[in-house]
Amino acid sequence: MSKLKPWRVIDRSETLTTPVFQVVKHLCVSPKDGLEKSFVTLSAPEWVNVIPITNDGMVVLVNQFRHGTEEFSLELPGGVCELGQTTLETAKRELMEETGYSSDDFSLLCSLKPNPALFGNSIHTYVARGAERTGETHFDENEDLEQTLVSLAELKAMILDGRIDHALMVAAIGLFLAREGQAGRP
């Protein structure tokens, strides 16, 4: 049984608003000494990504330029929940927009915290089995993506050798492969 006590948040004030997150200062009371201290946090919508698997057992990945690292990054298709949209709706929309693929068989794999020290939101990963190319891609204004199909064995190799080094993707793919392994699937 934990003896740790939570901090109590007594005020939240927005410091900066950007198109992708807000910087929010939390004024808190320390559980140790009762003193007030402030902490900076990041507020963002829920994030979603998809592991799309074709009937041939291939996974659809996307390669795109990322402005944080100023490099290309090989990732699962995904994006940000729009206002009023569920995580499942977002998964279906982003899969179609970024790859032109759809599926009738979406299931939630996991909901993780991208970085609990800073962010309050979650990143939700869906598995889309029987994924098929049924439409056209539709990139956002500043997006330019390339698709690549890889086998599950290759996907595992890519997280192990660092070709996929986006931690949020590695987390989801690692969990997926561990569960597939447990279920005795290929």
Next chain:
Amino acid sequence: MSKLKPWRVIDRSETLTTPVFQVVKHLCVSPKDGLEKSFVTLSAPEWVNVIPITNDGMVVLVNQFRHGTEEFSLELPGGVCELGQTTLETAKRELMEETGYSSDDFSLLCSLKPNPALFGNSIHTYVARGAERTGETHFDENEDLEQTLVSLAELKAMILDGRIDHALMVAAIGLFLAREGQAGRP
């Protein structure tokens, strides 16, 4: 061979500085149409965590309150590189400060990008084998941590059932367990 071209960054301006990150606006030239557009990014020091394994095969975890989620989070010990400190020095320092454990056998497991869309930094995970309690914990001013020792089997169960839901921890632990499995270790 990829046909994608990178964005060219022509200016970086600091928008906000906080104790844990800077918000930096990148002014970029689009590879598609040559137009200038700006993107918001987050600049932070390198991050480090450690998988400390005792000679009994137990892994030392820490539980702590996190201000992003406003919840407790079960994590690997770790922290932020201080100026002039290597990632290995940070790993050794944070392990001692947060758990009182040390080891003579640190090896780098992986260096991942915590979120390439926003952050430019990396998170480095070290494995510390033969970890032993040799000193006293020394928490930062606003830190209050509890330690817990778990077996490798329990660690795997914890990422699969969501007791550990910090994505950066799940990524590192998943990679570690996958590599241990390949090496035929327990």
